[in-house]
Amino acid sequence: MQPAVCRILDANLDRAREGLRIVEEWCRFGLNSSQFSDECKQLRQELASWHTLDLRLARDTPGDPGTELTHPQEEQRSGLGTLLQANFCRVEEALRVVEEYSKLYNPKMGAAFKQMRYRVYILESHLLGYQRHQRLAQSYLYLVTSPTEGLFHVVEAALQGGLSLVQYRDKDTADLDRLETARQLRQLCHQYGAIFLVNDRIDLALAVDADGVHLGQQDMPIAIARQLLGPQKIIGRSTTNPEEMQRAIQEGADYIGVGPVYETPTKAGKAPVGLEYIRHVAKNVSIPWFAIGGIDVNNVNEVLNAGAQRVAVVRAIVRAEQPTLVTQYFLAQLARVQPRTTP
Ligand SMILES: Cc1ncc(COP(=O)(O)OP(=O)(O)O)c(N)n1
Numbered sequence: 308m309q310p311a312v313c314r315i316l317d318a319n320l321d322r323a324r325e326g327l328r329i330v331e332e333w334c335r336f337g338l339n340s341s342q343f344s345d346e347c348k349q350l351r352q353e354l355a356s357w358h359t360l361d362l363r364l365a366r367d368t369p370g371d372p373g374t375e376l377t378h379p380q381e382e383q384r385s386g387l388g389t390l391l392q393a394n395f396c397r398v399e400e401a402l403r404v405v406e407e408y409s410k411l412y413n414p415k416m417g418a419a420f421k422q423m424r425y426r427v428y429i430l431e432s433h434l435l436g437y438q439r440h441q442r443l444a445q446s447y448l449y450l451v452t453s454p455t456e457g458l459f460h461v462v463e464a465a466l467q468g469g470l471s472l473v474q475y476r477d478k479d480t481a482d483l484d485r486l487e488t489a490r491q492l493r494q495l496c497h498q499y500g501a502i503f504l505v506n507d508r509i510d511l512a513l514a515v516d517a518d519g520v521h522l523g524q525q526d527m528p529i530a531i532a533r534q535l536l537g538p539q540k541i542i543g544r545s546t547t548n549p550e551e552m553q554r555a556i557q558e559g560a561d562y563i564g565v566g567p568v569y570e571t572p573t574k575a576g577k578a579p580v581g582l583e584y585i586r587h588v589a590k591n592v593s594i595p596w597f598a599i600g601g602i603d604v605n606n607v608n609e610v611l612n613a614g615a616q617r618v619a620v621v622r623a624i625v626r627a628e629q630p631t632l633v634t635q636y637f638l639a640q641l642a643r644v645q646p647r648t649t650p
Pocket residue numbers: 449451474476506507521522523524525526543544545546563564565574597599619
């Protein structure tokens with residue numbers, strides 16, 4: 308085999324192993340997941356079994372012009388999601404390189420690396436989906452946006468206050484503008500490690516690779532949304548009564564919206580469901596659910612006293628003079644009613 312091919316295989320086997328190790332550390336220490344970390348470890352071990360002495364001996368680090376080259380994006384990562392994605396990308400690229408070059412002298416190695424590459428794709432998809440659902444389970448305050456001047460400023464201020472869940476809701480703007488706004492909001496939310504969902508529009512959610520969608524009773528059925536989005540994305544459903552609540556859960560919603568609790572100009576003409584329905588949901592629902600509609604800093608405790616542990620708001624944050632402070636206030640009130648986890 309040509310020495311250059313050995314060097315290519317050696318370098319890319321190392322690259323794939325390093326990337327997997329970075330992912331594995333997060334699975335182990337960040338997610339405490341033995342299932343994900345075992346899969347990383349098995350992949351690393353399989354890589355090692357192909358990294359034979361003849362390949363290692365071909366290494367010529369001083370003669371490698373690539374050791375000095377780094378991209379500015381490698382120097383800084385905007386968040387954990389970006390870091391993980393960059394490393395998955397690195398592993399997948401490296402496996403593809405090994406797959407191609409190894410075909411020159413060992414077809415079995417090419418086939419084995421193709422298998423490994425698919426295993427890494429599956430791991431990536433499951434891991435990112437798992438992280439997303441974990442983040443949802445840890446989110447107690449939900450900002451639903453409305454078109455406003457300085458939208459990005461408001462959303463960023465709320466993210467700085469600790470917000471971890473955002474829905475982009477805009478009924479009237481032209482699609483081209485919505486697409487651009489959704490792209491930028493997704494980027495902003497992910498920079499802060501927050502989940503980004505799109506109201507109503509599965510196509511828009513797919514176009515910007517959002518974390519999922521929120522669908523009302525008149526929107527697309529959950530089964531179709533699930534087919535289009537896959538199992539790893541989040542699908543939320545609005546409910547106004549126990550029947551809708553039960554159906555949404557049966558259909559596989561990841562969370563439900565519960566409201567409007569109070570009358571609200573944001574959804575003018577929609578009858579409020581009141582606190583009775585909140586009490587019913589509190590007794591009967593175990594998936595995440597968010598009370599929504601007319602909730603602000605003055606009445607949030609009434610909603611929490613009725614049994615809500617999570618709330619979604621539009622005006623209370625979008626119209627706030629100090630969105631960071633309002634977000635912090637909501638989160639502090641919500642923290643009071645979270646079940647204590649024993650250390
Ligand atoms: C969290 C949450 N709950 C309920 C809704 C309302 O959705 P929908 O009934 O489809 O009404 P529109 O928002 O589309 O006007 C929501 N958006 N978010």
